[in-house]
Amino acid sequence: MVKAFGYNANGGPEVAEFLELDPPSPMAGELLIDVRAAGVNPIDYKLRAGAYGPTDPSAFPVVLGAEASGVVREVGADVEGFSVGDEVFGAVAPGSGGYTEATLLTADVSAPKPPQVSFEAAATLTVAAATAYDGVTQLGLRAGQTLLVNGASAGVGVAALQIARDLEINAIGVAGPDKGPLIESLGATFISYDDDVADQVRQVLPDGVDAIFDLVGGHGLRVVAELLNDRSKLISAADMGTVSELGGHLIQRDRGRRVLEIVAGLVADGKLDPKVEDVRPLDEAAQALAAVEVGHARGKVVIVPA
Known part of the structure; x- marks a missing residue:
């Protein structure tokens, strides 16, 4: 089982809870990663609140978090350019979330993490x-x-x-x-x-x-x-x-590996600082999301499983 933080109904912060889930398995076009860090973004609480429409009940439970970084544990079919053990970052796959110990990334919206870039910084780049x-x-x-x-x-x-x-x-x-x-x-x-x-x-x-x-x-x-x-x-x-x-x-979004590689390169070269100011353990996921939701966060907020 893997620990995660998510929700079983749309609503305010009170609906969020810790979950125990079966380990995910990658489908075609996906990467299974051991999460090292997950970025916290306004879209996370907006989706929980149903701001873009109510969540399909069949999708519950929903794990929060749109982006993550980590180490590839398993590579799904039809994926090129990634291998087990690679350090990567990217967008979580549909039905997955970043506030957890292991998750699925969409391979086409993922990129290698340069060694000069920390997992915490990489986890904030995709969004x-x-x-x-x-x-x-x-x-x-x-x-x-x-x-x-x-x-x-x-x-x-x-x-x-x-x-x-x-x-x-x-x-x-x-x-x-x-x-x-x-x-x-x-x-x-x-x-x-x-x-x-x-x-x-x-x-x-x-x-x-x-x-x-x-x-x-x-x-x-x-x-x-x-x-x-x-x-x-x-x-x-x-x-x-x-x-x-x-x-x-x-804005017209690219949502591809090319842009992720570019922004990661800017961080590696010291030209872009994502301003990670608040790193919280998974046990404090509620507090991490609250800091963003109420507007008290300065810089990026990141959750780390360990």
């Missing part, structure tokens, strides 16, 4: 860093142009600012008033979020910005959109309805 890379690169900015990252202090935003820096793109990070030191440490110009955020930006850049990568949506997106004349350079990872209404579009 946040890969999303950041997809967003920044699809905007097609040249060196010297300006990118505004709206909601820049969480995992995707922190990675986006660093990727922009590596591409010599001038970045502006919009975040809460206490996030200035973090944003500026990443080489970006800090703007404190408020209804006058556009005026604050125009004091620095009277002509506005060349692109906006939104991670907030709603009113926060509307407030900054006026800084951009070319709405084809407006993307959001948070609010498809509002960004479409404003003339922009939703």
